[in-house]
Amino acid sequence: MSDDKPAGPAKAVEQPATEQSPENAPEALGEPGVEVRAVGERQGMFGVKGSGDTSGYGGLVAPVVLPGAAQRPYGGWFDTVADKLDPLVEQVVIHRGEITFHVHRDHLVAAMRLIRDDPALRFEFLSGVNGVHYPGDAGRELHAVYHLASFTWNRRIRVETSAPDSDPHIPSMVPIYPAADWHERETWDMFGLQFDGHPALTRILMPDDWPGHPQRKDYPLGGIPVEYKGATVPPPDQRRSYN
Amino acid sequence: MSTDFYADPADTSDGKVFTVSGQDWGDIASGLGEGDAAERVVVNMGPQHPSTHGVLRLILEIEGETVTEARCGIGYLHTGIEKNMEYRTWTQGVTFCTRMDYLSPFYNEMTYVLGVERLLDIEDDIPEKAQVMRVLLMELNRISSHLVCIATGGMEIGALTVMTIGFRERELVLDLFELITGLRMNHAFIRPGGVAQDMPPGALDQIRDFVALMKKRLPEYAALCNANPIFKARLENVGHLDLEGCMALGLTGPVLRSTGYGFDLRKAQPYCGYETYDFDVQTWDTADSYGRFRVRLNEMWESLRIIEQAADRLAKLEGAPVMVADKKVAWPSQLSIGSDGMGNSLDHIRHIMGESMEALIHHFKLVTEGFRVPAGQAYVPVESPRGELGAHVVSDGGTRPFRAHFRDPSFNNLQAMGVMSEGGQIADVIVAIASIDPVMGGVDR
Numbered sequence: 001m002s003d004d005k006p007a008g009p010a011k012a013v014e015q016p017a018t019e020q021s022p023e024n025a026p027e028a029l030g031e032p033g034v035e036v037r038a039v040g041e042r043q044g045m046f047g048v049k050g051s052g053d054t055s056g057y058g059g060l061v062a063p064v065v066l067p068g069a070a071q072r073p074y075g076g077w078f079d080t081v082a083d084k085l086d087p088l089v090e091q092v093v094i095h096r097g098e099i100t101f102h103v104h105r106d107h108l109v110a111a112m113r114l115i116r117d118d119p120a121l122r123f124e125f126l127s128g129v130n131g132v133h134y135p136g137d138a139g140r141e142l143h144a145v146y147h148l149a150s151f152t153w154n155r156r157i158r159v160e161t162s163a164p165d166s167d168p169h170i171p172s173m174v175p176i177y178p179a180a181d182w183h184e185r186e187t188w189d190m191f192g193l194q195f196d197g198h199p200a201l202t203r204i205l206m207p208d209d210w211p212g213h214p215q216r217k218d219y220p221l222g223g224i225p226v227e228y229k230g231a232t233v234p235p236p237d238q239r240r241s242y243n
Numbered sequence: 244m245s246t247d248f249y250a251d252p253a254d255t256s257d258g259k260v261f262t263v264s265g266q267d268w269g270d271i272a273s274g275l276g277e278g279d280a281a282e283r284v285v286v287n288m289g290p291q292h293p294s295t296h297g298v299l300r301l302i303l304e305i306e307g308e309t310v311t312e313a314r315c316g317i318g319y320l321h322t323g324i325e326k327n328m329e330y331r332t333w334t335q336g337v338t339f340c341t342r343m344d345y346l347s348p349f350y351n352e353m354t355y356v357l358g359v360e361r362l363l364d365i366e367d368d369i370p371e372k373a374q375v376m377r378v379l380l381m382e383l384n385r386i387s388s389h390l391v392c393i394a395t396g397g398m399e400i401g402a403l404t405v406m407t408i409g410f411r412e413r414e415l416v417l418d419l420f421e422l423i424t425g426l427r428m429n430h431a432f433i434r435p436g437g438v439a440q441d442m443p444p445g446a447l448d449q450i451r452d453f454v455a456l457m458k459k460r461l462p463e464y465a466a467l468c469n470a471n472p473i474f475k476a477r478l479e480n481v482g483h484l485d486l487e488g489c490m491a492l493g494l495t496g497p498v499l500r501s502t503g504y505g506f507d508l509r510k511a512q513p514y515c516g517y518e519t520y521d522f523d524v525q526t527w528d529t530a531d532s533y534g535r536f537r538v539r540l541n542e543m544w545e546s547l548r549i550i551e552q553a554a555d556r557l558a559k560l561e562g563a564p565v566m567v568a569d570k571k572v573a574w575p576s577q578l579s580i581g582s583d584g585m586g587n588s589l590d591h592i593r594h595i596m597g598e599s600m601e602a603l604i605h606h607f608k609l610v611t612e613g614f615r616v617p618a619g620q621a622y623v624p625v626e627s628p629r630g631e632l633g634a635h636v637v638s639d640g641g642t643r644p645f646r647a648h649f650r651d652p653s654f655n656n657l658q659a660m661g662v663m664s665e666g667g668q669i670a671d672v673i674v675a676i677a678s679i680d681p682v683m684g685g686v687d688r
Contacts (some may be wrong), residue, residue, distance in 0.1 A: 040639060046612070064639045067619045095619045096361045114402065124490050127624065130635045130648040130657060146633060147622050151490075154511050158622065166430055179493025182658050184652075205318040214326055214644075221330055238331040242612040242642050 038063035040136035046242050064136065067095040074099065077155060084118055085111060100158040108161050109171050115148060115159070116176055123148040123157060126177035129184055131191035133216045141165040142193050146173070146180075163193060172198035190215035271435055283315060288672075296395065296676060297683035301660075306537040308668050313661045317654075320687035328647045332613030333359055336644055338431040340634070341686075343649060345428055346391050349384045350627035351634075351685075352433040353377060355647065357514055357623035358636035359435040362616045365567055369619030371556075372563040373437035374515045379450070379553035380423065380432070381515075381625075382546040386457070387416035388628035393464065396536070396677035400477045405467060412460055415453055422446055425578070425585045435614075437566035440578050442557060450554050454547050465539055470579030478533035484664040485530050492659045496630025497542070498679060500526045501534035508626035520549050532678035539628075539680075572614050575606040590670075622650075628682055629633040629653050629655045649688060653681035 042064055045057030052188040069091045073079055078099050091102040094145055103111045115123045127147035134141055140162035149156050163170050172195035173180040184195040185204040192213035203210060203239055212219055223235025233239075267367040283304065324343055328336045340355045341348040360366050360543035394409025417427040423446055424432040424439070432439045468474045484494065486502040498508055505524040509517040525541035527534035566573040575595075577588040595603040618640040622632030630652030637646040656679045663675040 010535070042640070064618060066639075080462075096364060096621055098361075100620070125495075126493055127622075127631060127633060128650040130646075130650070132620075132637055132646045132648075143621070147281060147633065147635065151506055151511075156512070156622075158620075177493070178491045179655060179658065182654060203318075205321040207318070214323065221326060236327070241330075 037137060038065055039134040040064035067093050070094040070099075077153070081121060081155070081157060084121055086112060088114070098156070098158060100160055101160075102160050105161045105163055105170050108159075108173075111159065111175070112146075112173055112176050115157075121150065122152040123150045123155070125149040125151055125175065126179045126183075129173070129180055129187050131187040131193055131215065133191055135217045137162070139164050142168050142186060142191055144170050144193055168192055169194050169196050171196050172201075174198055189213065192216065273289055288669075290316070298679055299657075299676070299681065299683055299686075301672065301676075303669065303672065305669060308670075310415055310664055310667055310669055310672055313664045313672060315657055315660050317657065317683070317686050320683045322688065323592050324688050325647055325649065328644050330643065333435055333616055333643055333644060334613060336647060337434055338429075339666075340647070340649065341429050341431050342684065343688050344627070344629070344632070344651060344653065346388045346682050347384050347627050347629070347632075347685075348428060348430055349377070349380045349433060350625055351649065352431065353515070354380060354623060354625045354627075354632050354649070355634040355636065356433050356435050357625065358621040358634045358647075359616060361621040361623055362636060362638050363435065363572060363614075364617070365436065365569065365572065368567050368569065369437060370564045370565050370567065371516075372441075372560040373565045373567075375553050375556045375560065376423075376442065376519065376565060377440050377515050378517065379550060379557065382418070382549045382553070383416050383419055383450075383626045385412045385546045386543050386669070387420075390416070391627070392470075392539060392677070392680040393536065396674070396680075397468070397474075399673045399677050400474070402468070402474060405464070408463060408467075412457065415434070415456065419446075419450060419453060422449060434566070434574055436572045436574070437564070438572070439553045441565050443616065447554050447558055450550065454551055454554075457543075457547055461540070461543060468536065469540075475533060477670075477674055478531065478536060478678075479529070480531050480533075481667065481671045482532040482678045483530055484659055484663055488659065488662060490661070492652050493655050494630065494659055496626070496656070497535045497538040498656060498659070499630065500538050502522065502526075502527040502530040503614070508631060512624075514623060514625060520552050532674050535605055535678040535680075542628075570605070571609075575602075575609050615642055616639060624650070627652055629682070629685075630656060632685075649685075651685040651688065653679070653683070654686045654688075657681050657686060 010159060040229065041065070042062045044060055045055050070093060074082055074092065074094055078094065081099070082089070082101075085101055088103055088107040089101045090104055093100040093102065101111070115121050125148065127149060130145045130147075132143040132145060134143060141164060143160055143162045146159040147156065148159060150235060161170060170193055172184055174184065174195075175197065181199070182204060184198050185201060187193050188201050189203045189206050190213055206214065221235070221237040223237065226233045269353050284306070285306055286303045288301040288303055290298040298319035300319065302314045302316055303310050304312035315582075324339045328339050331339065336355060337352050340351045343351045360369065390409045390413040394406045394413070397403070397405025397409065404577040420430065422443060424430040484498065484502070486499075486504050488494075489499045489502055489504075495506065503526050505526045508514075509522075510524055522545045523539050525539050525545060577591045578585055579588040579590070581589070595606050616638040618638050620634050620635065621639045622635045624631045631650065632652050633650040635646070635648040635650065636644060639645040659679065660676060663679070664672040667675070
C-alpha cells in the first residue's frame with residue numbers, strides 16, 4: 001500500500017495490530033489454564049458499518065481480546081509484589097512493561113491496604129481511579145482502574161477491578177487513599193459505578209440533575225449535522241468510521 | 244428578601260435564602276434573626292470571581308473573616324474531551340487533549356502520545372531529534388506556565404507589576420511556540436511517532452536570545468518578590484500542607500516539592516531522554532505558598548538550563564528525522580511555509596496528486612482510517628508544571644482510543660483546597676488556591 005518501503009525498524013506494523021502480539025493471538029483461547037476473555041468482537045476487515053463492504057471480508061468476525069495473563073516468573077520486582085498479593089489477585093497481566101493486578105471487588109479493600117502498608121510494597125501514592133466500560137465483557141462490564149506509585153521503591157502498578165452492569169458496586173478507596181475522593185466521584189459521574197463507603201458520592205463534572213452517565217459506551221456522543229458549502233457533515237458518531 | 248431583576252431567588256425550601264444584590268446588608272443581618280442561622284454564613288465565591296482562577300466555584304462557610312469550611316464546586320468547564328476522543332483517530336486525539344490544560348498543552352499531548360507509543364511498542368524507535376524537540380517545547384512550556392501562575396497569583400494579592408511582567412515574558416515564550424509549531428496555544432504538535440514538523444530556520448537563534456533575555460529578567464522577579472515584606476506576609480505560612488498531607492491527598496508537583504521532598508518524574512521515571520540532561524530538582528522546606536512560589540521560580544532557572552542543552556543538541560541534529568520511520572504510523576502529510584503562511588507542503592501534494600497513486604492511497608488510508616493500536620492499556624505520566632499528569636490510554640485494537648482518561652494534576656490537587664484554607668482568612672483562600680495553580684480546563688476536561 002505504501003509507495004516506498006519502510007526504511008527503518010524491523011518491527012514495522014505489517015498486519016492488523018490485533019494479530020500482532022503473541023499474547024493476543026486467537027489460539028490462546030483454546031490453551032488450557034489461561035483465561036482469555038473476549039471483550040467484544042470486530043466485524044469485517046475495515047470496521048466500516050452502515051455501507052457495503054465490497055472487499056470480500058465483510059463476514060469476518062474476530063474477537064477483541066485484551067492481553068492475557070502472564071506466567072511466572074514475571075521478572076524483577078514484579079515477582080516481589082506479586083508474591084505478596086498472590087492470594088488476593090485473580091489475574092496478573094504484564095503488557096508493554098506495565099503490570100496489572102486484576103483483583104475481585106470482594107478482595108479490593110484488603111489488597112489495597114496491603115499494597116499501601118506492606119513494607120515491601122509501600123505504594124503510598126494513588127494517582128487516581130479511572131472507569132472503563134466494556135459492554136462486551138459479560139458480567140464484568142464496568143472496570144475501575146487504579147494507578148498506584150511507590151515513591152519509596154520507585155515502582156508503578158495498576159490494579160483493576162470490575163463490577164457487572166446489574167450490580168455496579170465497588171468498595172470505596174477513600175478510607176485508604178483520601179486522594180481517591182474526587183476521582184471516585186468522577187467515575188460515578190461518568191460511568192455510574194457506585195463506590196460503597198464514599199463519604200459523599202455526588203456528581204462532580206456533570207450538573208447534579210444530569211440524566212445518565214456520559215462515558216458509558218451506550219451513552220451517545222450527541223451532535224448535530226453541520227451544513228458547510230452546500231454539503232452536510234454528519235455528527236462525529238454518525239460519520240463513516242473504521243473502528 | 245429583595246426582588247432582583249437579574250437574580251431570582253433560588254428554588255429551595257431548605258432554610259432561608261437571601262439574594263444579595265448590594266447595599267442590602269442591613270436587611271440580611273436583620274433577616275437572619277437568632278439561632279444557628281445567625282452564626283452560619285455560607286458564601287459562594289465564583290464561579291465567575293476574578294480571583295478564583297477561571298470558573299472555579301468555592302463554597303465557603305465563614306465566621307466573620309475566618310473560613311470554617313471550604314469546598315470546591317467544579318465542572319463548569321467540562322467539555323467532554325475524553326468522550327470526543329473516542330470518536331476520532333489516535334492522531335486526532337492529540338488535537339483534543341491539547342486543549343485540556345490550556346496553559347501546558349505540550350504536556351497533555353506528551354503523556355497521551357507516550358501512552359499511544361507504548362501500546363504501539365515504538366518507544367525505542369522515536370527519532371532523537373523528535374525527543375529533543377519535545378523536551379525543548381515542554382521546558383519552554385514549563386516556563387510559560389509558571390509565569391502565568393506567578394503572574395496571576397501576584398495579581399490576586401494586588402501585586403500588579405508581577406502580573407504585567409509575568410505576561411510580558413510569557414508572550415515571548417508564546418512567540419517561540421508560534422515560530423516552532425505555528426500556534427500560540429492548542430498546538431497538536433506532538434504526534435504519535437514524533438512531532439508534526441522540523442524546527443524552522445532561525446528558531447535556535449531565537450531560543451538562545453530568549454534564554455539570554457530570561458537570564459536578565461528572571462532576577463527581576465526575585466528582586467521584586469523574594470524579600471518583599473508585603474509579598475512574604477501574604478504568602479508565608481498560608482496554604483500550609485505538609486508531606487503527609489500531600490501523600491494522602493495525592494499532591495505532586497511544586498506543592499509536593501515545597502515540603503522538601505524532591506520527587507520529580509523527570510528524575511524518578513525519566514521519559515523522552517530526561518535522564519541525559521543535567522538539571523536539579525528544586526525543593527523548598529516551608530510547605531507553604533511562599534515555598535511553592537520559590538520552587539516555581541527556581542524551576543524556571545532549571546528549565547532554562549535544559550533548554551540550553553536541548554538547543555545545543557538540536558544544532559547538531561540539523562536535517563535529522565522528526566517522525567518515526569515506520570510509514571504505517573508516521574503522518575504522511577508535511578507542512579511548509581508558503582506565501583500565505585503555513586499550509587500543506589506543495590511538494591507532498593504534487594507527489595500524491597501527480598506522481599504516485601500508491602502514495603495517494605497511503606495518505607488517504609492513514610488520514611481517514613488511521614493506524615491500529617494493539618489492544619491493551621498504558622499509563623505513562625509526565626511531570627507537568629502542576630505535577631503528575633498521566634493519560635490512561637485503553638485500546639481495543641481499533642483505529643480510535645477505546646478510552647482515554649487524563650489524570651490531571653489540577654483536578655487532584657484542588658482536593659487539598661479545603662485543608663489548605665480552613666481556619667484561615669478569606670483572603671488567604673485566594674493565595675492558597677493560587678499556590679496550587681489549578682487550570683480549570685484541565686480540572687474539568
